[in-house]
Amino acid sequence: MDFITCDFDKLIDRTAFDCKIHQDLNAYIAQHAGQDEKRNLSRTFMYIEEGVLLGYYTLANASIALNELSEEQKKKMPRYPMPAVLLSRLAVDRSAQGKGLGLRLMSDFFRRVHTVSKQSGVAFVVVDAKDQGAADFYRGKLGFVPSTSNPLRLVLSTATLIQAFQSQKQASR
Amino acid sequence: MNKPAHQKPARLAASKKTSIFVRGRDGRISAALLNADVVVERHAMKSLASSALSQAGSVKTHSARAPHLSNIERELAELRKVVAALAVRSVAHEEKAADFDVVSITVLDADTAYQLLDSPPEPTEALRNLIALR
Numbered sequence: 668m669d670f671i672t673c674d675f676d677k678l679i680d681r682t683a684f685d686c687k688i689h690q691d692l693n694a695y696i697a698q699h700a701g702q703d704e705k706r707n708l709s710r711t712f713m714y715i716e717e718g719v720l721l722g723y724y725t726l727a728n729a730s731i732a733l734n735e736l737s738e739e740q741k742k743k744m745p746r747y748p749m750p751a752v753l754l755s756r757l758a759v760d761r762s763a764q765g766k767g768l769g770l771r772l773m774s775d776f777f778r779r780v781h782t783v784s785k786q787s788g789v790a791f792v793v794v795d796a797k798d799q800g801a802a803d804f805y806r807g808k809l810g811f812v813p814s815t816s817n818p819l820r821l822v823l824s825t826a827t828l829i830q831a832f833q834s835q836k837q838a839s840r
Numbered sequence: 841m842n843k844p845a846h847q848k849p850a851r852l853a854a855s856k857k858t859s860i861f862v863r864g865r866d867g868r869i870s871a872a873l874l875n876a877d878v879v880v881e882r883h884a885m886k887s888l889a890s891s892a893l894s895q896a897g898s899v900k901t902h903s904a905r906a907p908h909l910s911n912i913e914r915e916l917a918e919l920r921k922v923v924a925a926l927a928v929r930s931v932a933h934e935e936k937a938a939d940f941d942v943v944s945i946t947v948l949d950a951d952t953a954y955q956l957l958d959s960p961p962e963p964t965e966a967l968r969n970l971i972a973l974r
Contacts, residue, residue, distance in 0.1 A: 671974060733950045749953070751946070767973075774973040790957060793946055808966040812956070816947040824956035831963035831971055 672712035672724070672775050675704050679713060684720050685761050689797055692758040696723055709755065712779070714772060721763040722772050726779060729753035729793050731822065734815060751791040751822070752780045781832050784825050792823040 681697045700711045700723075709727040713720055730748035754776050759768045780792050794811065796802035796819045805811040811821035948956075 669974065729946060731946045731948050731953070733953050734947055743954070748945075770970060771973050774970050777971050808964065809970065810961055810964045810967060812952060814946050815949050815952075816945065820946055822946070822948060822956070824960040826957070826960035827963050827967070828971075830960065831968050834963070834968060835972060 670712070670775050670778060671771055672714050672722075675700060675711040675713060676715075677701050677704075679715060679718070679720050681720055684723075684758075686758040687761040687764070689758070692756055692797075695725075695756060696720070696758070700725065711756075712775065714768065714775075716763075720760065722757075722759040722768050724757040724772050724776050725755045726776065727753045727755055731791055731793070731814075749790040750788050751793045752783060752789050753793045753795070755795050777828060780825070781828060784829065789825045792825055792828060794821050794823075795819060796821060 681700070684693055684696050686692050696711070700709075703709045703725075704711060709725045711723055711725045714722040729751045731751050732748045754773075757769065757772055757776070759772070777792075780789065783789055793814075794805055796805055799819070802813070802819050802821060805821045805823075806813065809823065810827060811823045814820045814822055
């Protein structure tokens with residue numbers, strides 16, 4: 668798979684990054700992403716042009732618990748939480764906004780999930796929408812469904828994503 | 841040798857936060873607990889209140905160079921009570937450690953999950969277009 672992002676690099680200046688809207692996303696990349704990398708809590712991928720950080724996203728493993736299982740479902744479904752990959756943060760610097768970089772980062776994230784799903788079980792893709800507008804985009808355009816616990820945390824079946832990549836592969840032949 | 845006329849009841853005082861002092865009638869501080877919590881203080885005070893150290897007229901002074909065997913045994917008994925009180929404290933703290941953060945857990949209702957796993961929806965046109973981006 669070809670990615671447009673590179674692994675987290677602490678030598679890249681992160682203090683100048685400004686996504687304009689959410690200060691916590693600026694603070695995260697400047698102050699906390701390195702610590703999370705060091706502790707293996709999450710992986711941050713950077714989009715860099717001419718040595719300048721223009722965008723990033725953070726990926727971590729997660730799990731999904733089920734509620735309200737019927738007796739029939741209890742026989743079929745695993746009783747333990749199901750594996751997922753979480754897109755916890757995605758941000759674009761103000762200098763690169765309005766040029767489609769956010770969508771390209773999202774595409775990059777999906778390619779990584781697809782790669783991970785070939786090596787380890789991933790039942791769902793989970794995203795944390797920063798606001799209702801973002802949640803509407805995930806739900807209305809990309810087919811995510813809101814979780815029961817949090818309307819801003821949305822879920823997509825990995826099978827749907829794999830199907831999309833298979834279609835793309837077939838179309839390119 | 842101590843005179844009975846000077847005997848005063850042993851004073852047992854515990855600060856609100858961290859310490860317990862037990863004074864013999866000669867004014868010597870006989871026991872202290874530092875950095876203990878309320879649970880420890882309560883148990884230790886209860887234990888020590890009935891101990892020899894808190895009884896008026898029962899303490900004899902001896903040379904530090906040749907401690908009397910009964911004094912050593914008595915002090916050992918006091919220490920055992922303090923250790924027992926600390927054990928109570930550890931149990932109380934273990935109970936507090938049962939807190940669990942459930943806010944960050946993602947929950948799906950079983951019907952939705954069942955459907956997503958067994959009959960995954962077709963990818964939307966927007967999703968197909970998105971994954972084609974480089």
